[in-house]
Amino acid sequence: MPDQSLATAGPFGSHSLLEVAKRIRHGETSAAEITEHALAAAHEYGQELNCFVTIDDEGAARAARLADREHQAGLDRGPLHGIPVGVKDVIATSGLATTMGSAHFAHHVPVADAVVVTALRSSGAVIIGKTQTHEFAYGPTSDRAATGAARNPHDRSLMTGGSSGGSGAAVAAGIVPVALGTDTGGSVRVPAALCGVVGMRPTQGALSSDGVFPLSPSMDVVGPLAANVADTAAAWWALSAGVDYRGTRNLGWSQGLVPDPARAKPLRFGQVGCALVQQISPDLHEALETAVQTLRRFSAHVPAVAVPELDSCADIYKTIQSAEAFAIHTERMERAPELFDPEVLERLQAASSVRGWEYVRALETRNQLRSAVLHGTSSADILIAPTVPVNAPALGQRELAGEGGWTSTRDALLSMTSPWSVLGFPAVSLPVPGNGSRLPRSVQLIAKPGQERQLLDAAAMLEEGLSAGRT
Amino acid sequence: MSSRNTADKLNALRDAVHWVTNTPGRRNKRPTGQVRA
Numbered sequence: 001m002p003d004q005s006l007a008t009a010g011p012f013g014s015h016s017l018l019e020v021a022k023r024i025r026h027g028e029t030s031a032a033e034i035t036e037h038a039l040a041a042a043h044e045y046g047q048e049l050n051c052f053v054t055i056d057d058e059g060a061a062r063a064a065r066l067a068d069r070e071h072q073a074g075l076d077r078g079p080l081h082g083i084p085v086g087v088k089d090v091i092a093t094s095g096l097a098t099t100m101g102s103a104h105f106a107h108h109v110p111v112a113d114a115v116v117v118t119a120l121r122s123s124g125a126v127i128i129g130k131t132q133t134h135e136f137a138y139g140p141t142s143d144r145a146a147t148g149a150a151r152n153p154h155d156r157s158l159m160t161g162g163s164s165g166g167s168g169a170a171v172a173a174g175i176v177p178v179a180l181g182t183d184t185g186g187s188v189r190v191p192a193a194l195c196g197v198v199g200m201r202p203t204q205g206a207l208s209s210d211g212v213f214p215l216s217p218s219m220d221v222v223g224p225l226a227a228n229v230a231d232t233a234a235a236w237w238a239l240s241a242g243v244d245y246r247g248t249r250n251l252g253w254s255q256g257l258v259p260d261p262a263r264a265k266p267l268r269f270g271q272v273g274c275a276l277v278q279q280i281s282p283d284l285h286e287a288l289e290t291a292v293q294t295l296r297r298f299s300a301h302v303p304a305v306a307v308p309e310l311d312s313c314a315d316i317y318k319t320i321q322s323a324e325a326f327a328i329h330t331e332r333m334e335r336a337p338e339l340f341d342p343e344v345l346e347r348l349q350a351a352s353s354v355r356g357w358e359y360v361r362a363l364e365t366r367n368q369l370r371s372a373v374l375h376g377t378s379s380a381d382i383l384i385a386p387t388v389p390v391n392a393p394a395l396g397q398r399e400l401a402g403e404g405g406w407t408s409t410r411d412a413l414l415s416m417t418s419p420w421s422v423l424g425f426p427a428v429s430l431p432v433p434g435n436g437s438r439l440p441r442s443v444q445l446i447a448k449p450g451q452e453r454q455l456l457d458a459a460a461m462l463e464e465g466l467s468a469g470r471t
Numbered sequence: 472m473s474s475r476n477t478a479d480k481l482n483a484l485r486d487a488v489h490w491v492t493n494t495p496g497r498r499n500k501r502p503t504g505q506v507r508a
């Protein structure tokens with residue numbers, strides 16, 4: 001019999017980010033109080049879920065007190081001001097250990113924040129700790145790291161997905177309302193899907209990667225995981241508003257940046273059609289159909305849009321990611337191979353077989369595919385597709401019993417997300433509630449590069465429609 | 472969960488725009504909790 005679910009067990013399981021933010025401003029709670037609750041949940045549930053590598057009790061309490069003093073002094077940094085958040089452990093945090101999930105960096109304490117962390121702090125967010133990551137973010141399962149496997153709050157015998165598995169679990173458990181992840185082939189969207197939260201991969205290059213340990217630099221991006229679309233938008237605001245190092249913030253926050261379901265209605269939607277997206281389990285096929293039918297209630301029709309290029313992306317993804325990952329780790333592999341997790345080391349050794357000309361050709365092919373997909377999907381603003389083809393596999397499970405036609409867990413988990421990474425399109429995974437399924441189900445919305453606002457408008461519309469469908 | 476959920480949260484986010492843009496003392500503040508290493 002499975003353990004009791006820890007989904008929504010923490011303080012943000014029953015209170016949304018914005019609800020808490022409002023209560024702070026009404027004097028009904030304080031940043032210090034809510035941070036204390038989040039820290040307690042991080043210790044209690046975080047330990048069972050193994051979703052935090054480091055919990056910063058002292059630093060978080062200090063930041064929360066400062067946020068309260070700023071509120072009292074009339075300074076308001078926005079919705080994240082005084083709100084506890086988590087940061088994936090491959091993203092540098094000044095003065096706070098950042099281990100990359102690896103024994104290689106077990107005692108590494110950065111001297112400077114990553115740019116995205118400065119953006120979070122500038123928005124007043126209170127960083128309560130560093131969330132678990134698959135070692136060096138090199139895997140979609142989050143069950144291979146120096147500190148052990150992250151566990152799925154819905155069923156602790158199952159994986160969270162990865163590589164931002166700790167962030168997915170921490171948000172799903174309601175410990176924090178928002179956590180940062182990184183997404184190379186799906187490392188934000190996959191754990192979001194398996195843990196039942198919202199996960200956003202911004203356009204390639206939209207956010208600075210300075211201070212983020214690379215996996216495959218030409219595809220790495222930072223993205224938020226959050227409990228719902230509004231919280232995702234608040235985090236996206238904070239991350240994308242920009243920072244300058246005098247400490248002033250870009251004040252470009254405006255009503256127009258708040259997602260608006262009504263604004264999404266005129267958008268042209270399309271359902272991705274190709275052989276790949278047929279390879280999904282019946283449960284997730286039903287979730288996709290539910291989401292498409294929901295969109296049809298708002299949009300006149302959601303035609304199939306053929307994107308045959310997606311069927312070619314998996315090989316391109318593997319070639320590019322392998323070559324770039326090996327380039328980053330080659331000296332480390334020679335110097336201290338014993339410090340790697342054995343499976344991660346084995347994969348890096350296999351990655352060394354990619355030849356220079358193969359990498360160069362893969363980059364050329366990627367450009368051709370991107371042009372072809374931009375042209376071929378010009379009839380749609382927003383595409384809908386599965387995020388993952390299967391529900392959360394068991395911890396350590398590497399082979400599937402043919403669900404959706406898949407036998408490799410890793411290939412299955414990355415199959416629907418990595419093509420959009422190759423192409424550099426922004427995408428968001430969001431949960432599809434309903435049908436009594438014990439495990440989270442999800443779909444993925446994809447926009448054109450640079451169209452995050454349309455993406456969040458559409459996500460808000462779909463979320464609203466899906467929750468209305470349940471009442 | 473009700474259909475008001477998303478709308479309520481988005482309305483709260485609209486309120487949050489005012490929190491920021493109507494704050495006079497916003498400029499020249501160091502990021503919260505930043506450690507000077």
